[in-house]
Amino acid sequence: MRNLCTRTTSRRAVGVLAAGLLCTTGLAAPALAAPATAPAAPAVADGLALTPPMGFNNWNSTHCRPEFNESMVKGIADLFVEKGLKDAGYQYVNLDDCWALPTRDADGKLVPDPARFPDGIKAVADYVHARGLKLGIYTSAGTRTCDVAGFPGALGHEYSDARQFADWGVDYLKYDNCNNQGVDAKLRYTTMRDALRATGRPIVYSICEWGENEPWKWAPGVGQLWRTTGDISDNWGSMLSLLKKNLPLAPYAGPGHWNDPDMLEVGNGGMTDTEYRSHFSMWSVMAAPLLIGSDLRKASAATLEILHNKEVIAVDQDPLGKQGTVLSSEGGRWVVAKEMRDGSRAVALFNETGSARRMSTTATAVGLPEASAYTLRDLWQHQSYNTAGTISAMVPAHGTVLVRVSTDQHWAQHPPAVELGLDGSPLVARGGAASFTSTATDLGRTPARQVSVSLSGPAGWTVRAASASTVGALGTGSSLNTSWKVTVPQGTATGSYELTPSVLYRSPTGTPAQSRVPVTVTVVVPPPAGVSYLSDLPWVSAANGYGPVERDTSNGENGAGDGHPITIGGVTYPKGLGAHAPSDISYYTGGACSKLTADVGVDDEKGDKGTVAFEVWADGTKVASTGVLTNAMPARPLTADITGARVIRLVVTDGGDGIDSDHADWADAKLSC
Template identity: 75%
Template sequence: MTRHLHTRTVRRRAAGAVGAVVAGLLCAAGPAAPGAVAAPGARSVAPRLDDGLARTPPMGFNNWNSTGCRAEFDQDMVKGIADLFVEKGLRDAGYEYVNLDDCWALPERDADGKLVPDPARFPDGIAAVADYVHAKGLKLGIYTSAGTKTCSSVGFPGALGHEYSDARQFADWGVDYLKYDNCNNQGVDAKQRYTTMRDALADATRATGRPIVYSICEWGQNKPWEWAADVGHLWRTTGDISDNWSSMLSILKQNLPLAPYAGPGHWNDPDMLEVGNGGMTDTEYRSHFSMWSVMAAPLLIGSDLRTASAATLGILGNEEVVAVDQDPLGRQGTVLSAEGGRWVVAKEMADGSRAVALFNESGSAQRISTSARAVGLPAASGYALRDLWQHRTSHTAGTIAATVPAHGTVLVRVSADARWAQYPPAVELGLDGTPLFEAGRSVTLTSTLTDLGRTAARDVSVTLDGPAGWRARALSPTGADAVPPGRSLRTTWRVTAPAGTESGSYGLTLRAVHRSAAGARVETVVPLAASVVVAPPPGVSSLGDLPWMTAANGWGPVERNTSNGESAAGDGGPLTIGGTVYADGLGVHAESSVEFYTGGACETVTADVGVDDEKSTNGTVTFEVWADGTEAASTGVLDTTMPAQPLSADVTGAEVIRLTVTDAGDGIDSDHADWANATLTC
């Protein structure tokens, strides 16, 4: 990744440097490298990368997240990963690169200026490892930096000034992929540094016949999407990803607008996959994998395959989702809508179909819909609708819709298929009303099943189940002999959480079964999150002392009455804005969202807000207060130079309020934000 143990500040600044993604500012070429060393025989090479490499986004593995520089990173571990690619079916699913990250070399070059593999880690040398990997039908990748040193705390030799020599060593060893990082770059112009390595790799390929895929990792600081299509095969568009929802979401939002720059042989790279590392739920990991695939992103596994669960391997090995990423047309998906955290992203496929991601950014289930026409398909009497996670095909008259769980993604492939009538009708199943419960009290909810097809859904039945001890009683019919096209079955339910149930999130399962005209049985399941809540007390309360429903944060947990320390709970300091210390409030880090239950009994939220003084540079944020999904108050962009700003929001009658901090559009870089003196009046 962008790096490594001691370089948190470097890494975070890299994330902030891509803040003007949408602004489209041009990057200027800088001065020539002072003291740059040209290799013997080096010559000017006309810009071109018509070499046939990376015609689809590279797929493989990178060891950094699972081993870092620890001693376990050695040739046996690398060979073991190659073995697992074969044993677990990942090679057959399309993964081919086994990539070494930092720490594979000795800290110093030899007397001839050559790189030396660490003999403790790689006693047989890199070439022997490459031979082993190649014998498995796979390819080997390696890492260095476009600077004098790499990014690890040890600082292994970088390639600046040694590009031709290093490139030739890589080719001689049988390396197939180079990740070229950005640390210790001595201020040399990025385009110049990365172009020099391009030319060195081309020279090495001519000499050895070994083609090498070239991954530019300058963190999006210099807008490589604007200049690197004839320099590298892929380029990082953001700072490092972390294994949490907010980081993944921030990177996703930065990469989505860059769709016009991607295509066969030149890809936007939003960093490696975190799937399986443990910081997100499987639902969130499926979203991560779905959205990277829709964005035609490189799919580089960043988790430890030696301990990967069946669920992790199931996500990574979903060949229908991989096929979206690897489609030969090479289009990156484009955003069709994103209102209220309900995203529709569509990707044109080589066979004329569309891959469509219905992505729910929010913390509660949401209905997300679009149409075949909106995603670019021609008019047709019916459409085949393939669910790529459920692995089943239905048909629709044109509507593409689903109730998507919190942080979930429904990924479908839609085509104007003349055979649509052989598939059962698609149904949309959802729940009206917010599943919020006070223990011992009943809540009325309504389920709706709608036939989206051209034929009737037959023998329809709907059930709603909760945890042990919960009661869900139907107050209206739960079934129908048939639901005609475009019509719905609505069922009212009275649901009760048992008295004494502790506050927190609980699972409900809404399930429907129907049959097609030919008798095919179809089951639809929608997992829902129900929250057991406690009504806030009357009067004025500090939000730092009230229980929240959900809390998501860019780095580390949301803190009560202290600032955000980015790692473990309680590692922050006093809330401090503009030199003023506050005793009460919330310490967060963008992107952040904290929800509180107000039960329709509260009127006002107030706070003094700003960037905490512990970050003297870079931090830029905006604060927002939302009441039942409607923005009630917001600030403009606040930065580290500004004192606390008063913020007040009218939340009268709201069931739920949400306090949100965004990154102000420039990535999550030092965005320590304080809701100081935050109060709720009820």
């Protein structure tokens, strides 16, 4: 994080001083304004946000660009109605930073930017309310907001600003954390709570202090939701990092007080649809607020299908208000279960890894009582099955299977659940043949009949069954194993492709059922003989804390190509990889390489911030590491013996103090093969 008095376009890089410190400009902390008569002690139970708030926030898609304006906000409200999002439960249309002028008026009041909001905020609120929706607004618990321009914050103006918000008809306040002048966090946020309640208007209060002062321990009764993390970025690494921070906080969530791991990125383009379904599934099983962060004016059919999934939304909005708890997480295979008001359990099988994995639990393990059979509802496939008690699936890389399991007495009306999996190496050599084995297993209490398994691949690939692919019936726990030979054409480009095993079968009453599980395989070629720069070679996968991994530049935290020359300790490198912790980059070496070398360190562009550690793994074994490095250190030479390894991984961890400013460079990184 940067010093409070520094302005930056990256909101997550705008820091907050530790309690008791003052900004380096020497400004004293402003006094906290209070009304003439202090309000009565507020009731803890105010009836607000009894389920996690659902709606929209513009920041992730527009930031402070001119397109964020009155017309856009009204258009989002219209789309909520036209696209059925209102009917699905979304109700808040929230403005983020940059809605105000940079200075207050002569009376100390906030002034909406007349270029962006020519009719003012009240007119926008009236427009939103007329459509049966609610309006949210943003400010910061500091002297200025978080954007580079630094709009007026509410510190010292809490009661006046709250009164303006109420008079405008605001229904939701996001209260950020920048430029807070070191004022105690609980005091900052409690003062605004009291100011909001003094208006007499019910306003949902979102505490956005990034989890720095453990708000889950003191914010119930202060706000209805509190950020548990830093800002989300539209990439897998960022989403995964926030998810892991929020999952352990389940005991602190409940009706009217929610853990908030930040907004949704679904549809912004930085992740695959599989990853976005995981994002939406896991936010829902965590009972997190569902605030759409993509531009709905440009939303694809796939994006709207994810955001519209009422069965998944019902998990998030369950009135019991339980956040899902982690039952297991071994090897990146997460099982998270959420108790529902009707006694059922929502169960997420979440695969963090880069390859398809079989994941399994049981009905009793997720908290259901012993029963002869259960009903299992797949919330993405919208199909119901019966199970003898096993909850199991082959989960795609970065994917999530989300089910709802109950002791429904009508379980026999549904076909048996048949688990389908595909075993084999996810790396396939171009021009070669690979072997796979599909497995169809009856998990149900009833038999599966007329079972037929098939496997399809990309156009031009040859897929042939090498053993039986049909069977007359499968009883509970029985499996059909089929061997397959897959040949990849010589001219196939490197990259990811899908193999899709499918199973067709019938229930004992003749009801047809099917299951299909796309499995990602990667076509690879070994690196050339001699010495090659890693930035010139294709990687198998790359996960990053903020933004994509960059080739031959530092990490810019947002879109591809926004980095700068790699510079460590004053030395500039023309070649290398720019990452941001946590980061994991894998390469196929095919057993043909012997050595990896690089100069590693924190990029100079982060000033005096950033602590990271570098590791190299070869076929699952750590073969080199640096320990913690800081920005004050020069580049550290790193050499790893990778002799005979088929796959190597370049890993960056955060050094133990969070990931802000952790720009990690693999400068001059080379392979010897």
